[in-house]
Amino acid sequence: MNHEKETASLKPETTSPADLVRTEAAALEALATRLEGPMAADFERAVDLIMRCGEGHGRVVVTGMGKSGIIAQKIAATMSSTGSPALFMHPAEAVHGDLGVLMTGDVVVALSGSGETEEILRLLATLKRKGDALISFCCRMDSTLATASDVALDCCVEREACGMNLAPTASTTAMLALGDALAIAVSLRKGFKAEDFAELHPGGKLGKRLAKVRDLMHGGDEVPVVAPETPMTDVIYEMSSKKLGITTVQLQGHLRGVISDGDLRRLLEREGGAALSRLAGEAMNAHPRTISASELAATALAILEERKITSLVVVDAEGQVEGVLHLHDLWGVELI
16 A cells, blocks of 8 residues: 555656746746855855866866766856866766866866765765865755765755656756856856957857957958059959958058948049049048957947948057958857
8 A cells, every 4th residue: 555655656747837847947046045045155155166276277077977967067068168167077987087187276066966976975085085175066965965065055946847756857957057157156256258258159150249350350462452642443443353342541551541332432423424533532531430350240240230331440559450341241240
């Protein structure tokens, strides 16, 4: 009879998908409450440990088994992408030689819902001997792992989202959110900026969004350039051959002005064929909008859209021309 009761208790509850999501949301709300209250000091201590390891060129080594291991991999990736060198260490592989990855000054972040994961507990003696700081994410604060840690952060949940209250669901969601909070808190403490983020994300759509102007601009011989005394027929040839819709007007490398396709069209509308007798210095816009090579591509895109223009001249602090950025170079870039 007892066996029948036990079996019945493991039967899945009939729960809607929305209720499952609410269970996980409730776990996150409870975690947020702890972070604002009883766990706040421990969380700050964890941030301090990671900051100190970074100052000594140590790394964050995140470990966990099973579902917790998958969350650990994501936390390590988030740490690395926000300015804290981190890596994932599989605990089962660690006891068979991969512990060699640990260096003096590292901080280990161990994830275990029960706090009794055998593969992780087997690492404790080595971690203590090496003197590496240990932060744990556990659902049981009286567990072996939690009590052995320098800082134990509480990921307990009222129940898992799984209908049988067995599969790690709400608890791993809490671990993931806690790892994100820790990574971002450390990055803010370090003063991590969008420019730093761009350095670590050079590829794909995100990389282009955070790329610097210097990474996308046309430079060297690709830059259209004429002198102020250049005849208009030669100006048109230079604009056509470089295919950027403008030409810079320079004197000894210093920007004097810009002539765009629109400037040329409006000049012809006003003066007809007489416009071709003009010199570049007479037809140029002497106060064009420029940009620094160190600006983000998204900033350049915002300027182009606001001004309704297609190209920007890139200049240094002394007004020397470094390149030209065209709207086409910014395809795939999004405004920040």
